[in-house]
Amino acid sequence: MVVRSSDVDRANRLLARLHPFETYCAGSVVPPGFESYCRILHPAADDSGRPVTWATIATWAGRVYHRAMQFEAIATPRPNFGELPAPWDGQVPWNLPLSQVIALANILKRFTLGSDQVWYLVWEGHGECGRWLAERPHRRYVVYRGDLGDLKHFYDWTRYPADYWFPQDHAWCVATDVDLYWTYVGGTQRCIQAILSCADLEVVPVDLDQGLTVDSDVVNRLSPEEKSRWS
Numbered sequence: 001m002v003v004r005s006s007d008v009d010r011a012n013r014l015l016a017r018l019h020p021f022e023t024y025c026a027g028s029v030v031p032p033g034f035e036s037y038c039r040i041l042h043p044a045a046d047d048s049g050r051p052v053t054w055a056t057i058a059t060w061a062g063r064v065y066h067r068a069m070q071f072e073a074i075a076t077p078r079p080n081f082g083e084l085p086a087p088w089d090g091q092v093p094w095n096l097p098l099s100q101v102i103a104l105a106n107i108l109k110r111f112t113l114g115s116d117q118v119w120y121l122v123w124e125g126h127g128e129c130g131r132w133l134a135e136r137p138h139r140r141y142v143v144y145r146g147d148l149g150d151l152k153h154f155y156d157w158t159r160y161p162a163d164y165w166f167p168q169d170h171a172w173c174v175a176t177d178v179d180l181y182w183t184y185v186g187g188t189q190r191c192i193q194a195i196l197s198c199a200d201l202e203v204v205p206v207d208l209d210q211g212l213t214v215d216s217d218v219v220n221r222l223s224p225e226e227k228s229r230w231s
Contacts, residue, residue: 034186114168
């Protein structure tokens with residue numbers, strides 16, 4: 001059962017480890033201090049609502065699929081690519097679907113002794129409000145505590161997953177942001193390797209200094225005109 005928690009200090013200690021917000025890198029979203037990290041790519045959808053991978057879109061657009069790619073860059077067709085109909089509906093992939101969150105949770109459960117004591121941070125902009133708020137620059141979060149099996153409740157309440165979730169023993173941390181099209185996970189090397197090997201998730205390794213903006217994809221560079229289509 002998910003309940004609001006007054007343990008804001010625990011959450012703030014985690015958020016205090018982040019790189020400065022203005023660095024716009026992975027380490028400004030997911031806390032440093034873990035052995036390894038990965039980035040779970042939120043799937044796009046086709047016109048029927050079925051998931052479409054970034055790999056599929058990159059191939060259609062004639063773009064290079066690589067670990068530091070940005071969605072806008074791999075979804076913008078190069079000349080002589082992008083034949084219609086497109087494999088996706090043109091909408092950016094804001095959310096990690098519940099089915100994939102559950103697949104992730106099933107992996108993470110194997111790498112903590114605290115799966116019955118998990119802290120969840122939910123951005124207040126999702127319509128949440130609370131007396132106790134954890135903070136990082138430009139973001140404030142309502143703090144909850146529950147079991148690892150309680151993830152579905154956040155989709156019921158806000159239609160979004162929790163922005164941060166981590167267990168009692170801090171063995172791993174899951175982190176995303178309302179402006180991102182992916183979810184980070186930090187943990188042990190064995191934990192991250194298990195996620196990278198999961199057939200139900202589209203995952204790439206990540207370094208903490210990897211950028212968050214479309215300009216950080218130096219392989220699939222977009223012109224100013226191409227970037228303006230996404231603004």
